Amino acid sequence: MVAYAAKRLLAAIPVLVGLSVIVFAIMAMIPGDTALAILGSYATPENVARLNADLGLDRSLPEQYLAWAGNLVQGDLGRSYALNRPVLDEVSERFAATLILAGTSLVLASILGLLAGIVSAARQFGWADRIVTFLVLVGISTPAFLLGLILILLFAVRWRLFPASGMYAVYGGGDLADLLHHLVLPSITLAVIAAGIIARLTRGAMLEVLRQDFVRTARAKGLSERAVIGRHALRAALVQVIPVIGLQAGFVLGGAVYVETVFQWPGIGAMLVNAVAQRDILLVQGGVLVVAASYVLVNLLADVAQASLDPRLKS
């Protein structure tokens, strides 16, 4: 299992290198540059040239890329032009915020999705199934930003139960309770679509498993329905559901961009949007690299989890 995981990790390195080259090339190709973004209407060709020289952006692209890669090997991602601080500090802080939001959402989505899927499979065509199916449809089809705004209007503006945005109170606060309080609305917003997808798949997988012989055998042995579903059917269904949860982890990370913007969550998605607008190349590269690496890692974890549930996949 360890060797399998290590092999997968090594295979990710060329992917990440290639990705960084592509990101670097794209940033170089889009019109407008860092100095222009900083200077705005004051951007005379003369000022732009001087600022580019100050920032080291007048060197050739391969030179810039190699300098970046050389520093990267030493664990240095460079300095953000726009924020005037080390990329590593910014990216790690932002990524931690995204992980908190995306992680909470994924847990929430998994619990809700699994529960809903199991309930509706166990009560196929019953009223619980119908309600769940309806809710899942609504959840999947509501865009996250719209849901976010509705939640803000109801729970922050009208009832003032939860803060409208941010990760911590602006003055005082800063403890776990404060964080959880700020986490409620954005994590629900982000979890809804993933929960719907997980619920749908769990329901399908459960229905399929429930028709199989070993379930009939378990029932015939006189096990309670709860034990049949919980101990036998669910375990078999999870083999199908876990890779989907892994995929949803990627989806949640991607969807975090909108949710982070709407709720002003200081995560990496919102950071990347700003960094691209400001042509902050080093920050974009650092951010993309970290996000890509986390995708690789999440998929790896999902594969390992699936393999441990289903011994046939280990070979």
Added chain:
Amino acid sequence: MSVKGWKTAFALAASFAMTVPAAAQTPPGVLVVGQIAEPQSLDPQQVTAANDFRITTNIYEGLVRYATGTLDLEPALATAWEISQDGLTYTFDLRPDVTFHDGSPFDAEAVKFTFDRMLDEAHPFHETGPFPLAFQFSTVEEVRVVDPMTVEFRLEEPYAPFLNNLALPVGAIVSPAGVEAAGEGFGRQPSGTGPFRFAEWIANQRVVLAANPDYWGGAPALEAVVFRPVADANTRVAEMLSGGIDVLVETPPDNITLFADDPAFELHEAVGPHVWFLILNTREGPFADPRVRQVVNLAVDKQSLVDNVLQGTASVAAGPIPPAFDWAYNPDVAPWPHDPERARQLLAEAGAEGASLRFLVTEGGSGMLDPVPMATAIQADLAAVGLNVSIETYEWNAYLARVNAGLAGQGDMAQMAWMTNDPDTLPSLTLHSDALPEEGGFNSGYYANPQLDELLDRARVVTAEAERGEIYRQVQALVHEEAPWLFGAHWRQNAVTSSRVSGLVLQPDFTLQLRSVAKN
């Protein structure tokens, strides 16, 4: 789950919701300002955005500043100044007994340090940053310490806007001891002489300033100010409505009436030294003929743009000098009237009926108001008099690269907006024939008029304000008639405060002076 189980869960959720404190009542004495982004830096010589200026102007001060609510200069760190007859030497008497927040004294050496760091590439601390706006002081030849409380600036040539430029946020005096200690990190450990001192910067969450009890002008009423980045306009408005922030700057036009009509809020407005205009390509195409340029000015219904598209957040422009510069503004020059009939006649006279025009439009950008809807409205107005306009939109960065390079071969008209602190800046950098793009200027429409050049050159060397003002009034009249641009609008700056806030007066230069603001 059984029905009983659901009930329990629901009761738990409800009790959780009840025990949570009512969200976001900000504490008294602490002012929370919601801005569009977090600052890039708090080093006043390095920053270029209004977001950053709103913070730095409360930490630092310049030798001079604008009196509350105006663009009239008043003493700040200098108590008095003298300008030599030839306009080349400015001598400042400095305010005694002022200390920087780090405890070091403010003196002539600090002034010299600030400007040398920015302008002299050999200065030991020049490496502490790029200085994008240093060109505002490019006429400074030397800064000389006469004695600890007297400092002298020698200019290479007479340059009347110099004093005004000293009042810019980039002219703020920094603590030499602070820069020496922090080096490149000075932007995150700032030290000035202003009414607030830096307390805390948590990336992406807040910048906190605390009152400076030793401020020479008396301690401010507020205990602390928190600047919060809230990038999304809807979220910013929601935060204001939910009580999460006390001051909302740059309110989206659509929400203005929402706040104006609600007694829980107060809407503040101030005219800004801002001009939104369309550069017309006077070198080639239909706009080489001044009559066609006048046609555009007659055909576009600017009042409707301002009232309907911008929802009253701007006023109609008559020329390149905004009324915020009241000493230089010419009230006798009225904006071009909306007269499609006369426009059609004039167009026929010029023989340019049915001409096709390429219109460069940005998707958004600093000071650009609502560029795409404005462009569409202008397109419709021009179609009504017989001009076919095709709109080409670009993202702001790409747009600047294109338009600043000059319109030749690229288009007939392009949007632009400038915010300035001196009536000289905009006409000199965008209409003077020495300022063509190939010369490194911003005259992207290639307007050239020897008479205008002569007026602008003269205004730069005259240091008496009344005399300068008279020249700018002539500039306004001349440029209005020649119509090198479509004169669009002047943005009215706005801010919303909660009714708990008192004493806020908006500055026309888009900074936020908080020394007299209180909050209960």
